[in-house]
Amino acid sequence: SQQGEEDPQALSIQEGENATMNCSYKTSINNLQWYRQNSGRGLVHLILIRSNEREKHSGRLRVTLDTSKKSSSLLITASRAADTASYFCASQKGQGAQKLVFGQGTRLTINP
């Protein structure tokens, strides 16, 4: 399988806590992206980190990338109940209109 792996597969935390999800991929990449999916819905793009970047922030999101280990992490700080969703990392080999290879995803549940 070309797909990467994510861990944990499922994560349940209390509102206000931080949530960390990890992702590994298999090939060299141009960028690594994170997406969110609410149950039964499409995916929403969260953040993109290029292969020459090590860390990126967007609001309560912090993404890191370690190309030597072919891994990335997504940190959501001060979680909210509305953050409950599945989160997927996706690797992209080239720039622009290139296909994404998705990880297995992490199902995050934020308990009020």
Add this chain to the structure above:
Amino acid sequence: GAVVSQHPSWVICKSGTSVKIECRSLDFQATTMFWYRQFPKQSLMLMATSNEGSKATYEQGVEKDKFLINHASLTLSTLTVTSAHPEDSSFYICSAPKSGGAGELFFGEGSRLTVL
């Protein structure tokens, strides 16, 4: 922001019939669209890359005669599941790249197909 519309959002059909799913980019042009398939609680598997004006590029193991893709215009790609069987029941999602972006994709809301 850019919007990708997918229709129908759900469809139930009898085994042996064909089902067409449409994917439209509403406020931008998309020469390329991607079709993914997702089983319950699993990840997205790329089925094919739809190219406007030319043949689609299928991933290994995806039957091109089973899953017909047509990209007739810069805003519309269609996926037709031919002679559907229960094992084709799944969630199908299309996506299109952001114009001038670094590679981000805009996704449709998905189409849930149930074959009886």
